[in-house]
Every structure is written in C-alpha cells, then in structure tokens.
Amino acid sequence: MRLNIQMLISHGRVARKMGLGPESRINMLRNILTGLVRHERIETTRGRADEVRFYAEKLIDYAKKGDTDEKAMKMANFWLTEKDLIPKLFKVLAPRFETQPKAYTRMARIPNRENLDKAAMAVLEYKGNPFPPLQTAKRDNELTLINQLLKGYREERAQQAAAKRQDIL
C-alpha cells in the first residue's frame, strides 16, 4: 500500500499492540490467562488486564458448553498452558457461572507500579473467588433517618403484599 503520513497517526485504532508482534501478543495473553485461571485474582498492567478480560470471558463461555464438546476442549487446551487447569476450568469455574449470562470478571485499578517504569496497574479477578472483596460499597448506617424511613416503607409494602395474598387465597 501507499506509504503515507496517516499510517503513522493512530487516531481511532482500537487494537492494542503487545510484545514483539501478534503471535507474541497471543502468547503473552495465554500466559496471563493461565495465571488468572490458576490464582483467580492477578495483578498486571492495565492494558494487559483489559485485553485478557475479553479472552477470559470467552473461555468461560466455551467451558460452559461442557468438556465433552470437541471445540471447547480444543480451546481450553490451547489457552491453558498448564494442563492441570483444564479440569479446574470445566469442573469449578464453568458451574460457578452457570446462572450468569455475561460478566464473569472484575477489573479494579490500583496505584502505579513502584519500579522505574511507573506502569499503570490493575487487578483482574474472576467473580466468586474465595478472597476478601476488593472494593466494598460504602453503605450508610442502617439507623440514619432516611434508612429508617425506607425500612418503614419496605415493611408497609411487604404487609400490603401479604394482605393481598391472603385476600386472593
């Protein structure tokens, strides 16, 4: 193709370049994904965590098809470099996300790495992991005025619903 200035400007290009080339990128993501399946919560750079998220969720979708499925087994075999994790994927992770249709992972940003590169870091985890939660939603005290009013409101609604059910019966 014509070599022009537009080739050097990357406006609007969403595909990330990682490592030495496309094959290297896939290998890096494979390693990170294997680490994620083994430990269920890992810490990497922001760009890599964002890239792996797509592949992590697609892998779960394939695992949901079951280990008898040819394609699912091929995918798991390719993406997981440590082969003892293939049973874990099909027997632990896939049943965990049976009821959920989509969001299996959670990404939280953390302060930059302490090294010279000061890389922007992130924590990537599969939901339902056994570790303590990363971010707790700050809830107001149950006894504040507005929460007490809402509690009374909810109780009244429950009473009305119970009364309605009684009438129907």
Next chain:
Amino acid sequence: MACRTVCQLLQRRLASSAASVRLSPAEVRGQRSAVFSREQARQRALYPRTEKIEVTLQIPGLQGTLLVMNKGVSTPHSCARHLTEWYVTSSALALVDGNPWPLHQPLTQSCSLSLLTFKDTDPLLVNQAYWRSCAALLGQVLEDAFKEDFSVELIRVPEVLVTSGAFCCDVVLDPQLDAWNPSEESLRSLTRGAQQLIHRDLPWEPLEVVPPVALEVFSHSRCKQEEVEEKSAQSPKGTVMLYRCGDHVLLSGGPLVARTGLCSQYEVTAIHPLGEGEWGLHRRAQGLSLPFQLQAHHTVWRKLRSRAEKLVEVPTGSANEAVSDTLTPPSAPKQTPPHTAQQ
C-alpha cells in the same frame, strides 16, 4: 398539695377572664414572646459575675480536649464554634453527661460534652429530636397560615416513631372552617411557608421554666395550659421546656434540634380530620422532611411522600387518649383531663 391545686384553679379562673378579651393572633404571639424574653433575661441575670467551668469533649478524634467556658452563658453551640465550622453546621443535638441537651441551652456546671450529628453510628436520639422539631415547625406554619379572623389551636404533638413515615401535629381550627378540606394548592402553600422559615435559619431557643411562668405564657389558650400541667406532672424536676423560634413560643416533650436550617427537604403532605374531640374538630396535619446531610433522590422522595399522605396511627398509650377524645360526644359535659388515665 391541696393548696397548690387551689392556687392553680385560681390562676386558671383569672387566666380565662383575661382570655375573654379577644386579642388578635399577632398580639398573642407578641405577648408570649415578651414573657419568654423576660424570663430568659431573668435567668441570664442569675449569673452576674463570669464564672468558669471546664467542659471535656467526647468527640471522635478530640477525646479528652478541655474547653474552659463561661457558666450560665456558654452553650454547646459556642463550644462547637471553638472547634471548626463543620461542627457548627452539622451538630444537631448535644449529649451533656449522657443526657440529651438542646444545642442553645446554657451549660451550668463542669461536664462532658459530645456533639451528635445525623450520620453517627447511633442517631436514634437525633432522629427523634428532628421529628419533633419538624412537627413543631409544622405547628408554627399552621398558626401563621390562616387569616386573623380564624383561630388555630395546636393541641399537641404526638410522639411518633420515625418508621411510621410522617410526623404529625394535632390541631383544631376555627368552627367556621369545619367544612374546609385542604386542597393540593393549600398544602403547597403551607409547604412554601415552611420553606421560608427553613430559609431564614432561625434557632430554636430553649428555656426551662417553672409551671406558673409557662401558664402565664399560654394564658390565652386553655388546651396549652392543660398540656403544661401534664408535662410538669410527668417531668422529674417539675419544670417545663419552652422553645422559641422567631416569635412563636412552643411547648415540647423532648429536646429539639439546633435550628430550622438543618432541614432541607420539607413538605406538608396531608391534613386528616380525626373526628369531634374535646376542643372541636380535631385534625392531624402530617408532613415529611429530611435533613440536608441525608437528602433523598427525587424518586425515593416521591415514594416516601406518597406513604406520608396516609393517616398515621399514634401508638398505644396516647392512642387511648386520642380514641377517648374522638369518642366523647360533643354534647356531653367536659370530662376529667385525660392525663389522669396515663397515671
């Protein structure tokens, strides 16, 4: 004790003869406010020389801080002013030696002080005080709302739990208004009156008085005098707490919050007729309010408001009172005051 009741009866007789001269509501208010100011000045004059007291703060982060304040002059509000502006704006009530204490009441001895806000771990006292203050504000708005030809009598402010959804104020309007039912427009104009009072940010000034002074303040209102007698019989020291907001003097069963500016969302939701009672057609005015630190999103506010429009039943102890009031037929002779039933 018999001599005391005789004195009270005499006072009542003399008071009722004074009330036969019909004063306009504004004059009544002015007179009440004048008596209040006089009593306030008299109580302040009890401490002619400045004596110092030591106040220990029990606030998270400032535990054990010692403030040297003036006896009989310094209030918890002035203690908060020695700290930062946040303490002044956010504190609603104070705890002096473990007792709830209105923020503008002077401290009389060395004590431990903690300032309570709406977002504490245990805001029950503050919530109840806020509910009482909003009901007092509602009573004030109702007194101001009607024209001078129509009389408004505030009967009492029933103690309602916060979970019931609305604060209420029992009121009796002029007999000419017996057929009047409030429309949405009138409720909205009452809300506007309340919002104006909130905007003026008036403090609720507390004053602890002996019953004769309280009876003099409310010399033009029979039901208020009965309420004074009830409250003085119930209180351990035999005194009654009066609060002044602007130029209205009111009676209250417990501490009120510091000032009207603490409320942000305030709406008068309904006025329900309760039936014929001791003083005429009793009506229950209800409202809903939230302080400025706990503002609700408009969707949540709408749901809470629709619940606040329903009639709030007052719980058992005073429900007997209310029921006995409503069941009394108007033609029957006036029965013994209901406070004997509580005892």
